Amino acid sequence: MLKIWGRINSVNVKKALWVADELGLKYERTDAGMQFGVTKTPEYMKMNPNSLVPTIEDDGFVLWESHTIVRYLSAKHSMGKLYPAELKARADAERWMDWAFTFQAAMRNVFWGLIRTPAEKRDAKAIEEARVKSNQLATDVLERSLAGRAYVTGRDFTMGDIPIGCEVQRWMRCPIERPKLPNVEAWFERLRERPAFRKHVDIPLS
Numbered sequence: 151m152l153k154i155w156g157r158i159n160s161v162n163v164k165k166a167l168w169v170a171d172e173l174g175l176k177y178e179r180t181d182a183g184m185q186f187g188v189t190k191t192p193e194y195m196k197m198n199p200n201s202l203v204p205t206i207e208d209d210g211f212v213l214w215e216s217h218t219i220v221r222y223l224s225a226k227h228s229m230g231k232l233y234p235a236e237l238k239a240r241a242d243a244e245r246w247m248d249w250a251f252t253f254q255a256a257m258r259n260v261f262w263g264l265i266r267t268p269a270e271k272r273d274a275k276a277i278e279e280a281r282v283k284s285n286q287l288a289t290d291v292l293e294r295s296l297a298g299r300a301y302v303t304g305r306d307f308t309m310g311d312i313p314i315g316c317e318v319q320r321w322m323r324c325p326i327e328r329p330k331l332p333n334v335e336a337w338f339e340r341l342r343e344r345p346a347f348r349k350h351v352d353i354p355l356s
């Protein structure tokens with residue numbers, strides 16, 4: 151059976167859990183990372199020398215890097231659907247997967263500052279800079295690209311929606327001021343129609 155290591159509140163673990171459930175896979179999950187430890191043990195580091203989550207094992211094949219995990223499971227179980235078979239359509243989806251890390255980096259200080267740092271220790275300037283940057287990316291890139299599209303690559307839901315869907319959930323649920331972005335909001339509501347997204351991704355931030 152597929153094994154997944156990682157705590158459920160990690161944005162990168164959420165990507166692996168979402169795709170696994172989206173594909174209807176059975177898996178066994180082990181808590182790892184932050185308060186659960188595990189990631190610095192020799193056994194874990196043999197699988198993932200980065201000491202980070204997520205890691206998966208599928209029939210003896212060990213894989214880390216959340217977006218690669220999303221690609222691998224999509225290609226294995228959903229060729230031509232979640233994993234577009236046509237080269238340009240696939241590159242389009244992969245572009246959004248890569249861009250999700252651009253958005254994650256922009257958002258990082260908002261999320262860590264407001265969700266994982268006690269009020270008295272917050273760096274207000276870093277939080278504000280990250281808020282402005284992530285709002286700008288959401289407006290200039292995501293909102294514009296989603297005009298006339300149901301999902302990031304067009305009419306159909308693909309693996310391209312998974313990493314950026316997880317990052318945007320954080321942005322939507324952090325207590326910050328955001329611009330009104332009708333295309334992003336409609337796309338986010340479409341993601342919320344998916345049971346696997348509600349179960350693994352749209353949960354309270356911690």
Ligand SMILES: N[C@@H](CCC(=O)N[C@@H](CS)C(=O)NCC(=O)O)C(=O)O
Pocket residue numbers: 160161162163182183184189201202203204214215216217
């Ligand atoms: N690029 C890697 C980054 C993995 C990563 O940074 N994971 C974080 C959680 S989101 C982590 O393991 N943090 C340390 C911990 O949880 O102990 C991926 O996408 O899998």
